[in-house]
Amino acid sequence: MRNDQVDPHQCRSGAPHGGPTGLWARPGLFDAVLFDRDGTLVYDVPYNPDPDRVRAMPGAREALDRLRDAGLRLGVVSNQSGLARGRFTAADLARVNARVDELLGPFDTWQVCPHAEPDPGAESCRCRKPAPGLIRDAARALGTDPTRCVVVGDIGIDMTAAGAAGAAGILVPTPVTRAGEVAAAPALAGNLRDAVDLILQRHRLADAERPGAVPRGRPRCVLVARPDSAGDVLVTGPAIRAVAAGADRVVMLCGPRGRAAAELLPGIDELVEWRLPWIDPEPERIDRAEVDRLTSRLAAIGADEAVLFTSFHQSALPLALVLRMAGIRRISAISEDYPGSLLDVRHRVPTGIPETERALSLAAAAGFRLPPGDEPVLRLLPDAPQAVRVDDPQRVRVDDPHAGSAVRVDGPAAGVDGPAAASAGDELPEPGYVVVHPGSSVPARACPPELCAEFVRALSAAGHRVVVTGGPGEGALTAQVAGRTGIDLGGQTSLTGLAGIIARAGCLVVGNTGPAHLAAALGVPVVSLFAPTVPFGQWGPYRVPTVRLGDADAACRHSRATACPVPGHPCLSRIEPRQVVEAVRLLSRDDDPADPSGRVNPSGRVNPAGRADPSDRAEPPDRAEPSDRAEPAGRAEPGGRVEVPDAAGSTPVLTGSGTSGGLAVPAGPTRSAVREVRP
Template sequence: MLFDRDGTLVHDVPYNGDPDRVRPVDGAREALDRLRAAGLRLGVVTNQSGLARGHFSAADLARVNARIDELLGPFDTWQICPHDDPADSDADAPGGPGGRAGCRCRKPAPGLVIDAARALGTVPGRCVVVGDIGRDMTAAGAAGAAGVLVPTPATRPEEIAAAPAVAGDLRGAADLILRRQRLVGPARATRRSRPRAVLVARPDSAGDVLVTGPAIRAVAAGADRVVMLCGPRGRAAAELLPGVDEIVEWSLPWIDPDPAAVDREQVGRLTDRLAATGVQEAVLFTSFHQSALPLALVLRMAGVARIAAISDDYPGSLLDVRHRVPLGIPEPERALSLAAAAGFALPPGDEPVLRLRTGPGAAGRPYVVVHPGSSVPARACPPVRCEQIVQALAGAGHRVLVTGGPGERELCARVAGTAGIDLGGRTALPDLVRIIAGAGALVVGNTGPAHIAAAVGTPVVSLFAPTVSFGQWGPYRVPWVRLGDATAPAGTPGPPPAR
């Protein structure tokens, strides 16, 4: 857990060099002690340009920080950027008096978060940054860490809207982190024996299947064989998931976005097909707006003895494990929490990150990938904006590859123009994975390739449309920067051209 200092841990006193003026925010000590008691290590990441500007000395800064340690500590690491912000300086010298242009550590740059993680013997993906303004969240994202915003009167509305997660105060931030830790903690169910075969279901699109990957690996670690039920839109992604031994492809009329009529014979054939897999258990993964109960009924008819799912609706005897998850939990953690409730946990050493069965990235000169399309039009960045992004990137000297599915050839051709390389409709999913794996960055909206990038460790420039929660569906545990107006209604023009 990494905390901003001023406005987050203590009341903001501009350029404070006096330890007697340090006042912790309400509930700070209680919240921090709860986190320490849960085994979490705590650090501070703070911009202190007052040192470069001459408002206080290094000795003053040390005394203020020592007072904070006395009142709220001990902290396991302090990471401080002493440099000035060139954008805020009136001095003629680059970087301002004592400052440094291009500083890597001053938030919103990720340097403080990266250095704090290293000092704690971990990686940014296992860290959470708590702060009171947008630059704290941007620094967290750019490092690949999670972020929780605790707004103050100085926090702008657009910063609140863009934050991955928001808490009312430090107590609420601690509650959120500890709840997430409990949800994905050790498997809670007591097992008499290891199941021979377990069915996992995620009959959605490719992106939905990808974010379920860590939970499926958890099930695979506790079962002899894993059968995955997926839909036609997710089949190619399911084939790339570690831990899946067999795939059953079926379009479910209560899940498919363009469903056929419910047909008794089709449901009967599905029941027979599922019975033929020989599974004894099933874990049904769904999105927050979907119900697992129709599939649970089919599985009961197929003779499956134990079924687990997330369900707010009363399931009667359809579920043996009825799990509930609050809104806003990142989708990979939401799925992992269901696996844990069903008695399945990731083995030691398997971090809860997205992962694919894939080879090395594409070779050749470094490049950036722009993926302009989306399976849901309301989530897509307007084509004219994507054209401008490609042109700006190419003008800055980047090699730009434009990707898209078979139905997006015309879109990709338009966006690529003469500045980019058009690959629209020319890559199967494994090829797209290799291309994204070899990229310096992926520019994309909230659609499947964003999760591919997270799975292969490629940084994401997210043109995220505010149709769903960014904290729940944004790129998971990979460096990201979010562009655009998070307060804009769906369907409005996207972010300005890249600079």
């Protein structure tokens, strides 16, 4: 008898069986937590030069010590433009940081940007939040990469910097936090204690042993199911790899909308396709004979157990009933509804967890974990992305077995204006071009085509070569969007061919649709034109640098609407072309000396030469930190010379020699207040 049959509250799963014992090379999701200083760790005193005025936030010390006890390393990432503006001296900064370290430390790294906000039109430093430099430098100093870091801050630029570096972000609002920043945050916490609760919960969720787990043998065959669309299948990839690591054979049940994506995922030995009428957005009538055939087909597989992956708004129970009828003895799924005898492992997760982590937590509950060295990032089969080549001025070759040997560009591939021009025999285009994908299977998530056409024209005018892609039947849409300045490949490639096009891109401009997750699986940064019909924290591109554009607090927020409920599509129609150009500019920067080739990003996914490191992304700044709301005065140049005394009063003289223009500041009485100033 299973536990939920004797539990009076009917809320516990049956005793799960222990699975593979291997952990990731670094257990848990995170290695480090990086905190903004003012307004997050300590009360914000604008341009504070006085260590006696430093006051820690309530509960901060206890919260930080819990993270240390969990084995996580801690850092501070802080904009301090008062140094450039002459509001305090380098010695003042060192003393204030030392006081913070005394109250809340020791911190494992301090990264400080001493630069002021640049004049309009001027080039900014790479370190000033919302740019990603401080986050990337902190991760490097801690021996990890940004995707294994969490950034905790109190205003929007902290969250932007987190996303810019590919890190997770948690916003802890204060009275100065704007409503739009709260709406756009990937995750929220009421205070530092709550933020730490969320970090530790996510850190452990995807690798947790379930209470009462008992050893079991390695299953011979496991059925996994994700009968949704392409994006849903892609975000489940890490969980499927976890199952594959602990089973001899994996068979996947998918729907017709997700099959092409399933064919790109590692870890799957066989696919079974069936349109589930309780999942598919355009369901067919239930046919008893079809259900009987599916049941017989699943019974013939001979699976020892099944793991049913669903989204947060779906039920696994109808499919669990079919699998019981097929004779599968052990079934695991997430279910808020009482499952009766349909589930052996009934798992639950908190709301707001990213879909990828949600699926990983179910796999772990069923006894399957990613093996050492397999990071929980989206990934495709190594040979999935295909090459794209132009053989003559009017033909684009896509080495894509699903689309044929070549496809024609319906437009002047070699005659496009300006930088988009290509000559015969060249790669089309060279790595680093921008892909604009205007379509979506859900109309509410698609940006208006006339606005996407403006994006293409603006990007081309800014010097970018632009490729416009689309699915079957979207030829008219992509032709309108591409115009005369973009290269139109709409409807001319399969998903495999699209992967090849995206793999060579500098970034992808796209809505909340499957290609966004395809880009994440390829390590390609995303400008996300994200309609807020579903939560960004759950459905945004996972562990890849992402600029989110659009109104996060629009009327359709979290409505799951498939058609826009508000005339004029206000959540996306107000995006300005200049915002897209700026986002692409920031995404396309490749100034990381640790990887000058641009070939391999921190997650280990292979990138073509010339593409910006996916962790080097920033969102256009939309506000200054509370301490930075002042006119510039005496701004320091990013490569300028700065002298910062340490706590003992000695003054190391430092010149620009690093990567981001920030100060690596390990504050404390026994450590130099500044290690280097970076141009």
